[in-house]
Amino acid sequence: MCIICDEITATGLSFAGIKNTVVANEKNIEKVLEEADAPIIGITHGLYIHVAQKVRRMQGPDKIIVEIPDRTGKGEGVEKLIRDAIGFEVKK
Numbered sequence: 001m002c003i004i005c006d007e008i009t010a011t012g013l014s015f016a017g018i019k020n021t022v023v024a025n026e027k028n029i030e031k032v033l034e035e036a037d038a039p040i041i042g043i044t045h046g047l048y049i050h051v052a053q054k055v056r057r058m059q060g061p062d063k064i065i066v067e068i069p070d071r072t073g074k075g076e077g078v079e080k081l082i083r084d085a086i087g088f089e090v091k092k
Helices: 007-015 029-035 045-058 078-086
Strands: 002-005 021-023 040-044 064-068
Touching: 002 007, 002 029, 007 021, 029 040, 029 045, 040 045, 045 064
Parallel strands: 002 021, 002 040, 040 064
Antiparallel strands: none
16 A cells, blocks of 8 residues: 655654655656555545546556545545445444
8 A cells, every 4th residue: 555645744643653654746746646556545635636637547447546535634534434435334
């Protein structure tokens, strides 16, 4: 699994113990996405909006790419991401 995000988000994720991050920006996100070789890729909302159509073309049984919330809080909620990934809703 790999997370593509901005530098501030990557720093925050590293504090949380997530090490497999790739820093990107609006100018290089397409190239970074093409070079990512992980089967599961999370892209923060601020970058995802620049490559949404490319992501739809790249999706397949061997590549899962999801939009994740960024530091602004924009993007899909974690609950929806989990529900979509496993196929049902997890309740407390």
